[in-house]
Amino acid sequence: MALKQFSYEGSPVYYRVEGKGNTAFLVHGFGEKGTVWEEQIAALKDEFRLIIPDLPGTGNSGKVDDMSMEGLAAVLRALAEEEAPGDKIVLIGHSMGGYITLAFAEAYPEILRGFGLFHSSALPDSEEKKATRRKAIGFIREHGAAAFFRQSTPNLFAPATREQKPGLIDEFIDELGNFSPEILVSYYEAMMERPDRMDVLKNAACPVLFILGQHDTAVPFEDGLKQVNLPEKSYIHVLRQSGHMGMLEEPEKSNHILKDFLRAT
Template sequence: MVEKNILLDGQPVYYRMEGTGRPVVLVHGFSEDGTVWENQIGALKNKFQLIIPDLPGSGRSPINDAGWSMEYFAECLRQILDQENISTVSMIGHSMGGYITLAFAEAWPQRLQSFGLIHSTAYADNEEKKTARRRGIEFIQQNGAAKFIEQSVPNLFSEETKKHQPEMVRKILSRYTNFIGQSLVNYYQAMMVRPDRTHVLKSFPRPVLFILGKHDTAVPYEQGLQQSYMPGLSYIHTLEHSGHMGMWEEPELSNDYIDAFLMHS
């Protein structure tokens, strides 16, 4: 493992690199950091060079004063690739990481050999979703990040996972309750204003991966399925026992799907 950083708006952005082979960027989601991919790293690093950032405000990357947006985070990824002199990659994004991947695909499609959305969507927030995020922001501001994560993270898992693997939920909770509240607020605000990017799916000329959770309440299964038919070439997989955290809930299947996609794209 090699640990590096770039300087962005006066603050370092940390990333690590593991493995050798074709470069693949793994982009974490909201209230996570690069360690969310720990179940995938061992399965993929013998075939691919993995680039795993902590986005600004997450993990080992401190918060900065920039105006955050999905485009801003995509630019952050572009600068990491430029620093590594990497011209083309495959990019896999979980949840908010998928929104960032779509922003990258819109700005620099020629730099993507393929990309994947894991429990993510190209649709913009509807009013119901925006209202829920506003309530989340109010809760964070009143009660702090730790209390927010304690309440919200269990909802990301399926009922089956919570019943049979409660230690997994506790592990995620203990890992991410140290978030700075302002980071979570800034992420929420950035997600609320992101545009619809279904046109990116329709116009992207290379393969796109979709991994859907049958019991996902954050990105409902039917919505995920609807968008998966938009690209010219889609790889579509359903995790029958997962909510929004399939990389943890069904790691072996998730790894098989990601590995097969990357080998054929």
């Protein structure tokens, strides 16, 4: 389906709508586009109405004034009003998309039937993580986005994926598109500034899905385990062969997990 768009504070935001049924958002992460969900869209669209945005600054979507996690959550809230007014929805967020999902759950809990953290976390950045992001910002500013992706992206995948499926990683990098260094830096700065949202999990009035990667170095498995028992109702799954990109590394298992959660909510 072709991209649709709506205007948010004068900036175009592009998205796709696929399928019919209860509405679920699939929210991509840092340095990705909505196309990262292609396997999941194909598996879910027969049962669910999927809204897949390209976040502000990604693809053809314009940058907005507030590029914080809270500001990007407000964009998703406006998109929900545009495409599903009055409906309760499910948000599934990958990585940075999960940080945005948590900001959404904090600000707009009344319209959520459930939400999911796919390789994501309610914990804020540690000082060590902030230092890593600052180093990445310096690299992006000096060498550009394409060089940064070529260097950093393979590390998002499990060692076995890197060894056995190098073509998958190359294809993913080729699909990343033409991000401006400014946008990548703004995303990194927003992630560094996000607060602790463990209380959002503790206070969640709806079911929460956790998908953890056994070999995830971006959101370590051990950090995920600290969070999964906080909500009143959790759905907890581990992708044993995945790093940070389970929707690509173990697509069939990811699809089953998402389908079961969406059916349950």
